[in-house]
Amino acid sequence: MPAVLGFEGSANKIGVGVVRDGKVLANPRRTYVTPPGTGFLPGDTARHHRAVILDLLQEALTESGLTSQDIDCIAYTKGPGMGAPLVSVAVVARTVAQLWNKPLVGVNHCIGHIEMGRLITGANSPTVLYVSGGNTQVIAYSEHRYRIFGETIDIAVGNCLDRFARVLKISNDPSPGYNIEQMAKRGKKLVELPYTVKGMDVSFSGILSFIEDVAHRMLATGECTPEDLCFSLQETVFAMLVEITERAMAHCGSQEALIVGGVGCNVRLQEMMATMCQERGARLFATDERFCVDNGAMIAQAGWEMFQAGHRTPLSDSGVTQRYRTDEVEVTWRD
Amino acid sequence: MRHADADAGGGADGGAGQGGHSCPGGADTAAAPAGGAPPPHAPGPGRDVASAQEGLRHRQSRIRWHLNRMTPSTLSVPFPTTLEAEIAHGSLAPDAEPHQRVVGKDLTVSGRILAIRWKAEDCRLLRISVINFLDHLSLVVRTMQRFGPPVSR
Numbered sequence: 001m002p003a004v005l006g007f008e009g010s011a012n013k014i015g016v017g018v019v020r021d022g023k024v025l026a027n028p029r030r031t032y033v034t035p036p037g038t039g040f041l042p043g044d045t046a047r048h049h050r051a052v053i054l055d056l057l058q059e060a061l062t063e064s065g066l067t068s069q070d071i072d073c074i075a076y077t078k079g080p081g082m083g084a085p086l087v088s089v090a091v092v093a094r095t096v097a098q099l100w101n102k103p104l105v106g107v108n109h110c111i112g113h114i115e116m117g118r119l120i121t122g123a124n125s126p127t128v129l130y131v132s133g134g135n136t137q138v139i140a141y142s143e144h145r146y147r148i149f150g151e152t153i154d155i156a157v158g159n160c161l162d163r164f165a166r167v168l169k170i171s172n173d174p175s176p177g178y179n180i181e182q183m184a185k186r187g188k189k190l191v192e193l194p195y196t197v198k199g200m201d202v203s204f205s206g207i208l209s210f211i212e213d214v215a216h217r218m219l220a221t222g223e224c225t226p227e228d229l230c231f232s233l234q235e236t237v238f239a240m241l242v243e244i245t246e247r248a249m250a251h252c253g254s255q256e257a258l259i260v261g262g263v264g265c266n267v268r269l270q271e272m273m274a275t276m277c278q279e280r281g282a283r284l285f286a287t288d289e290r291f292c293v294d295n296g297a298m299i300a301q302a303g304w305e306m307f308q309a310g311h312r313t314p315l316s317d318s319g320v321t322q323r324y325r326t327d328e329v330e331v332t333w334r335d
Numbered sequence: 336m337r338h339a340d341a342d343a344g345g346g347a348d349g350g351a352g353q354g355g356h357s358c359p360g361g362a363d364t365a366a367a368p369a370g371g372a373p374p375p376h377a378p379g380p381g382r383d384v385a386s387a388q389e390g391l392r393h394r395q396s397r398i399r400w401h402l403n404r405m406t407p408s409t410l411s412v413p414f415p416t417t418l419e420a421e422i423a424h425g426s427l428a429p430d431a432e433p434h435q436r437v438v439g440k441d442l443t444v445s446g447r448i449l450a451i452r453w454k455a456e457d458c459r460l461l462r463i464s465v466i467n468f469l470d471h472l473s474l475v476v477r478t479m480q481r482f483g484p485p486v487s488r
Contacts, residue, residue: 094426319429
């Protein structure tokens, strides 16, 4: 019955979670929110994480009812992500692992999302659409690797949405994507935007440049409202994501789709994916905001699987890395 | 931690001794053009741009020469026990320094002392590295205070 403590802080969310045998015992989290019109910078984000991480750790232990003796393994995000925030969190994970003399496991952030998605939804072997502010990938499991079937060739879809929110000075609280989603519900006019699917992959930086330009022009002339632009951007980028997911499902003959990552909270995206799945006779799985958005328990869960399969990260190998491909990890815990 | 508190810039025990706040290397290093000997080609009214630029390059190359030649500066951090010094080392050593070709640091433990030696070719990046290190060191110490003491081996 191993209990694993997981630390996550690769972007602006910092979370500490406790998982034991497939049960999430605690999952407190804080988000570093910046003023409208701005994004979060690595140094400031790391400073935020350093200020709250020890309180979060205490909260996680209290909420789970466990003591340091009861913890069997310390898991943390090895990468990918932003450098300074990753280091700030890893340093604490290494320290408690040594203080309590427990083994350390470095987890790939993307795999954390996938393993939590599998645990919470019970999906068997889905095609995974992983969409967040930092990542956009279509992933399917095959022979001990989470293989990337399609991905963004430039920026993540969440990054496109977040940067567009800055142009309109949309609030970042609780997240820019959430506020775009609410505004999009009031949009009435579809503004035509470039549609950039590239085979199995997608591209968003061109759409971002285009819509930033359109926003300045059309809002000045009153040709459309900010709500119309939010609606148009979502419809366009989400349709692209549905297309590349469908393409991967067709290649794999897959009957299940799973959405993970912060953008996966978006109800409109879930609707569009559900329509596509229904047309194919496939099932769609998605999690709620607690597990879609970066959190500590997902790292604990992936760490639990890795720990059970015998993975250990020696201190000398425990350095963080900003670039860490999903298919670099050997998934020994699945057949 | 007395050593860390004593010097804001973090260059406590350097070979050159005085380690100023901006660049270790002693008093003869002009970290900013304003320090040290007056530059030979100071731009003034009426001097043309080309010779002013030449003067600036000359000063910068002197600075780089001093930094490369000077003894690396060292920060020594004492801990209450050997084990805690080793734990701090284990937590702070694994992450690679950004800008590895320009700034590097080496962490070693001997007894209760954690020693960090910096070598740098650029003042600004050295300053950033030291500040980041001190932030993470502080975090490690706070973690040990709150969730320690270490369990017996």
